[in-house]
Amino acid sequence: MIEVGLDVSRLGLMTVIGQPKASSQYIQVTGRVGRSRGAPALVVDVLGTRTPRDRSHYEHFGSFHRRLYASVEGASVTPFTEPALERTAPTVAAILSQIFGDGATISEQVDSYWDRLTEVFVDRATRCGDARSVSIVRNQLGRLRRASKLVPHKPLVWSDWSRPADSFLVPFGNPLPPDRLIPAYWRVLTSTRSVDPDAVGFLHDPGIQAKAVPAEGDGGHDEEDFM
Numbered sequence: 530m531i532e533v534g535l536d537v538s539r540l541g542l543m544t545v546i547g548q549p550k551a552s553s554q555y556i557q558v559t560g561r562v563g564r565s566r567g568a569p570a571l572v573v574d575v576l577g578t579r580t581p582r583d584r585s586h587y588e589h590f591g592s593f594h595r596r597l598y599a600s601v602e603g604a605s606v607t608p609f610t611e612p613a614l615e616r617t618a619p620t621v622a623a624i625l626s627q628i629f630g631d632g633a634t635i636s637e638q639v640d641s642y643w644d645r646l647t648e649v650f651v652d653r654a655t656r657c658g659d660a661r662s663v664s665i666v667r668n669q670l671g672r673l674r675r676a677s678k679l680v681p682h683k684p685l686v687w688s689d690w691s692r693p694a695d696s697f698l699v700p701f702g703n704p705l706p707p708d709r710l711i712p713a714y715w716r717v718l719t720s721t722r723s724v725d726p727d728a729v730g731f732l733h734d735p736g737i738q739a740k741a742v743p744a745e746g747d748g749g750h751d752e753e754d755f756m
Contacts, residue, residue: 538565609662
């Protein structure tokens with residue numbers, strides 16, 4: 530039920546039912562407790578005798594935990610697909626354009642380095658992919674270059690997170706400012722740990738009482754009030 534992103538220092542006890550399929554998931558799950566030096570933690574593994582993965586975890590428990598991170602699986606990413614390039618190409622292009630670009634405006638900096646940048650991308654796609662990979666790379670880079678030429682008369686800086694309306698780069702997953710409806714921006718990654726936007730929940734009226742009705746057969750008879 531709990532995996533990544535929950536940092537509550539007072540949590541100190543966890544029960545893991547069955548060994549997760551991935552070692553990285555096991556590390557993330559059990560790392561939710563013991564987040565504070567003043568709050569020791571205990572993790573209880575409940576393993577099944579009929580599951581080969583659980584039996585192996587039990588039989589090699591000591592050696593597995595002594596070399597825990599050596600068992601982490603590599604991430605699987607299909608290179609040069611449209612979703613992968615939509616997330617990564619703007620970030621790489623922005624970094625290289627700012628380092629090697631020469632010009633006063635964003636469009637000029639992009640233009641001055643674009644042929645060299647395209648060559649780097651296409652060469653890599655040719656070595657690791659096929660003709661379709663090269664085509665996807667060229668289409669994605671073409672969209673980025675067209676966006677850089679749509680910068681309005683109002684001058685934009687590459688990035689200024691304190692002034693989103695004046696920033697050409699927009700963090701991936703962040704909403705656009707109201708006056709940025711035209712595609713004159715690049716969405717870039719600002720973290721190598723998380724590439725997905727967060728989900729935010731809102732409680733519209735916390736004063737409403739809810740009734741928890743016990744399910745049939747659980748032995749309960751009374752409703753419980755929640756605030």
